[in-house]
Amino acid sequence: MVEQLEMDLPDQLLVVDMTHLIYLDSSGADALRNLLNSCHNKGMRCVFCGLNRQPLGMADRAGLLHLGSEGDVLPHWEASLALAQSPQ
Numbered sequence: 001m002v003e004q005l006e007m008d009l010p011d012q013l014l015v016v017d018m019t020h021l022i023y024l025d026s027s028g029a030d031a032l033r034n035l036l037n038s039c040h041n042k043g044m045r046c047v048f049c050g051l052n053r054q055p056l057g058m059a060d061r062a063g064l065l066h067l068g069s070e071g072d073v074l075p076h077w078e079a080s081l082a083l084a085q086s087p088q
Helices: 002-007 026-042 053-061 077-085
Strands: 013-017 045-049 071-074
Touching: 002 026, 013 026, 013 077, 026 045, 026 053, 045 077, 071 077
Parallel strands: 013 045, 045 071
Antiparallel strands: none
16 A cells, blocks of 8 residues: 555645554555655655554564654644644
8 A cells, every 4th residue: 555655645744644644664664665655756845643552562673763853753633634724
């Protein structure tokens, strides 16, 4: 599913809602890292929101929580929506 996102990226902001994701393994973390790289190469921002306990821990160990200016991890969908609606 993540690979499909890479093939059809929006222009400015991608919000990935992970509320229903209960488990993230190393291959999933690698896929998310590739997605972040694709967003970075396109000059766009990527936001992950709603990470549950296990996926959040794996994302932290994989270095995905320290995304820099092109990426963010937000607690829930509403925060991501507010970010998307704010002027860039």
